[in-house]
Amino acid sequence: MQGGRANLTSRASAPGKVILFGEHFVVHGTRAVLAAIDRRITAVSEATEEPVIRIDTALGSEEIGVSESCRTPELRPLEFLAKKMISMHSHPGGIAVKIKSGIPHGVGLGSSSASCVAAAASMSGLFAKYPREEICSMAVEAERTIFENTSGADCAVCTHGGIIAYDRDSGFQSMGSGAGLRLVISDSGAVHSTKSVVAGVAKYREENPARFEELCRKESGLIRRAEAQIRDGDAAGVGRSMNENQEYLEEIGVSNARLEEIIRLARPHSLGSKITGAGGGGCVISATPSPDLAVKAMRELGVRSFGAGIDRAGLETF
Numbered sequence: 001m002q003g004g005r006a007n008l009t010s011r012a013s014a015p016g017k018v019i020l021f022g023e024h025f026v027v028h029g030t031r032a033v034l035a036a037i038d039r040r041i042t043a044v045s046e047a048t049e050e051p052v053i054r055i056d057t058a059l060g061s062e063e064i065g066v067s068e069s070c071r072t073p074e075l076r077p078l079e080f081l082a083k084k085m086i087s088m089h090s091h092p093g094g095i096a097v098k099i100k101s102g103i104p105h106g107v108g109l110g111s112s113s114a115s116c117v118a119a120a121a122s123m124s125g126l127f128a129k130y131p132r133e134e135i136c137s138m139a140v141e142a143e144r145t146i147f148e149n150t151s152g153a154d155c156a157v158c159t160h161g162g163i164i165a166y167d168r169d170s171g172f173q174s175m176g177s178g179a180g181l182r183l184v185i186s187d188s189g190a191v192h193s194t195k196s197v198v199a200g201v202a203k204y205r206e207e208n209p210a211r212f213e214e215l216c217r218k219e220s221g222l223i224r225r226a227e228a229q230i231r232d233g234d235a236a237g238v239g240r241s242m243n244e245n246q247e248y249l250e251e252i253g254v255s256n257a258r259l260e261e262i263i264r265l266a267r268p269h270s271l272g273s274k275i276t277g278a279g280g281g282g283c284v285i286s287a288t289p290s291p292d293l294a295v296k297a298m299r300e301l302g303v304r305s306f307g308a309g310i311d312r313a314g315l316e317t318f
């Protein structure tokens with residue numbers, strides 16, 4: 001397709017995610033378990049004759065020349081992808097991309113990864129059809145322009161959908177649909193920076209190397225049990241494992257008083273709860289037998305909550 005004719009418009013959408021087990025520890029090599037959720041981001045790309053990159057998102061809109069750089073840091077992954085496509089396909093013009101998001105930003109639900117995956121698929125779709133694995137690699141590369149040390153787990157689940165196990169060495173493994181798993185997400189309302197929370201954990205590791213190693217071992221054991229609980233549809237077991245995972249997350253310093261208050265408020269309506277994603281703000285997930293009742297109860301307590309279904313489709317192009 002080098003220098004070939006570009007399609008005029010290309011669309012793709014990718015789901016957000018929750019991390020069921022293993023956030024942060026996955027950055028340091030342990031396994032994590034993630035689920036794609038039924039909230040999506042859509043990217044619409046157009047090949048333009050004019051040699052410009054035009055980006056339009058809720059986080060900012062910019063138009064730059066193809067060798068210029070965006071002023072808004074959050075737009076850099078999209079700029080990176082546009083430049084990569086223009087150069088890979090010797091496209092003489094430019095690319096315009098528009099992102100429409102149904103995933104709240106900066107609260108650990110994968111908005112950044114889903115946007116990278118959807119944008120990588122829609123921009124590359126202007127020129128050729130790429131396999132999912134390649135789209136995922138491009139999305140991870142794009143995300144690294146703002147968060148160098150990402151484990152790649154979020155982009156993997158936003159690409160492949162369903163429930164997956166992931167580690168940095170072997171990549172992702174599908175775990176099926178998670179029948180019997182019912183999840184409620186509660187938003188603390190505080191936006192976080194994944195990059196700085198991850199840097200805080202690296203500092204904890206530096207200061208407590210032996211304890212961190214022990215926590216990684218415990219987390220790995222916990223995840224082995226949790227994977228079996230998910231496969232067996234043992235919702236009560238999953239809830240207990242979430243509570244145990246939360247203890248480890250508190251120990252490495254990514255929890256806070258508001259998140260712990262939400263976990264306490266969720267307790268009567270859930271089988272177990274934990275932070276999901278980077279922490280330091282963001283959301284709590286709970287496993288619950290009756291999501292509608294749990295959501296109603298949490299909302300009455302003033303907590304923004306919603307039930308989350310598992311998205312099985314992952315990346316879609318259309």
Ligand code: MEV
Pocket residue numbers: 019022023024025026027108149150151152153154194198277278
């Ligand atoms: C963020 O959603 C998950 C982290 O584990 C970072 C990563 O895996 O890249 C905190």
